[in-house]
Amino acid sequence: MQLSPNQQDNEQTFSEEEKGNQLFPVFVKLNKLHTLLIGAGNIGLEKLRAIINNSNRAKITIVAEMILPEVYELIKDYPQIKIKQKSFDVDDLNDIDIVFAATNNQILNEEIRAVTHEKGLLINVADKPELCDFYLGSIVQKGDLKIAISTNGKSPTIAKRLKQILNEGLPAELDATLQNMSALRNTLNGDFTAKVKKLNKVTESLVNPRKNFFEANIKWLIWLAAILLLGTAGITLWNTEPEFQTFFINIDPLFYWFLGAGFVFALIDGAIGMSYGVTSASFSLAMGLPPASASMAIHISEVMSNGIAGWMHYKMGNVNWKLFKILIIPAIIGAVLGAYILSSLEHYSSYVKPVVAVYTLFLGGVILMKAFNIKRKKAEHKIKKIGLLGFVGGFIDAAFGGGWGSIVLSSLIAGGRHPLFSLGTVKISRFFIATLSSLTFFTMLGGKHWEAVLGLIIGSAIASPIAAKVSNKISAKTIMVAVGIIVMLVSLRSVVLFILKLF
Incomplete structure (x- = not known):
């Protein structure tokens, strides 16, 4: 059977998407954006916790028909988070920068994704990697240091295990080192190359630590x-x-x-x-x-x-x-x-x-x-x-x-x-x-x-x-x-x- 030109293009695109990990890691300033979370059940609560744990100043609007009491308890100390107890409609996307769909209604999630793309917005659909424009990785944090781990949606369990290893292996004192490096960086003079050489020399012990x-x-x-x-x-x-x-x-x-x-x-x-x-x-x-x-x-x-x-x-x-x-x-x-x-x-x-x-x-x-x-x-x-x-x-x-x-x-x-x-x-x-x-x-x-x-x-x-x-x-x-x-x-x-x- 011979494929049509359109089918050939789709087949080629699919194979390119499947070839390797095509994700580009970024760190988003959610405190500078306006986030929409659709759904406030158990899935929505999990997404909300993930957002707050990483950006406790994020401006979030929650839209849901049913809202768990735990959601109200979680947001009581975050006045910038608003709740609208109602069904989702397209107008909820006005003045929104990024969207999280966390409902257990597959048809609704697909509709939300379609109208979100019409608005030119990025969306994450819970537990549906094929509908996501971006993923939420496992996060390792030591003060200002953050490491995000992604398995390209293949295995969240592996990501969690790697998080455990890094949490155990990276010392808490690493944040103090980071703060000292920031202070040192502000005192350096000279061109970019000179600054890089100096910082590389100071941080060499992190890669090749001196053993007692x-x-x-x-x-x-x-x-x-x-x-x-x-x-x-x-x-x-x-x-x-x-x-x-x-x-x-x-x-x-x-x-x-x-x-x-x-x-x-x-x-x-x-x-x-x-x-x-x-x-x-x-x-x-x-x-x-x-x-x-x-x-x-x-x-x-x-x-x-x-x-x-x-x-x-x-x-x-x-x-x-x-x-x-x-x-x-x-x-x-x-x-x-x-x-x-x-x-x-x-x-x-x-x-x-x-x-x-x-x-x-x-x-x-x-x-x-x-x-x-x-x-x-x-x-x-x-x-x-x-x-x-x-x-x-x-x-x-x-x-x-x-x-x-x-x-x-x-x-x-x-x-x-x-x-x-x-x-x-x-x-x-x-x-x-x-x-x-x-x-x-x-x-x-x-x-x-x-x-x-x-x-x-x-x-x-x-x-x-x-x-x-x-x-x-x-x-x-x-x-x-x-x-x-x-x-x-x-x-x-x-x-x-x-x-x-x-x-």
């Missing part, structure tokens, strides 16, 4: 801390524990048990990204280790793995250093304090064990909830007491053998923090917490139960390179359900045995 000593040497600091910890522990054991020198001749069976346990628990952790602490703690208590010795074994075995994981997240740019600085000091204080108190109660381990068992019983339930995707209601605002969260997380992690990720990471994400940056920050923080709590345990307890410690270290190290392959072979939900049930049963057993001893 800690950020620039994080890899070596992690390795140094891990080697010092493990070296100190090895030398101390060699000089103070005669049995350690003949260990490889007369190997204690306890070593084999913890070697296998460390291997299995590390595989589980690699497959589902959690539960190493709670599974190790439950197993250690079941094997007769006092809570302090169990927590020491867990934290020493985690030093190297968390150091490597933290460094990898750093290399991938997943660490929020501002969040890290707020989190790390209170977390270390909490972890050292928890390790000190738990070590001081070593003589009362028979009473501490059931407390730890109740805690691991709770964490087992948390794992089951995650397996079946049972979620708590997401917080509307970001959690603000980061220091307190770090202290509590560090204390519980050291005092009860685990829980840093379960408490801190889940709280940050539930509180609105970006999951990727939260994970990277929590992982690198965990390394320093594990290192300092391990040193505290070792200082207080010496080389007690070193067979279990060594077994967990070697077992988890062997499992690390295998864990990724295992995660691709076994269903994560299956593993989480199994782990949750096993941890709860083992923990419940410890609680029941304690109750029976009392009676």
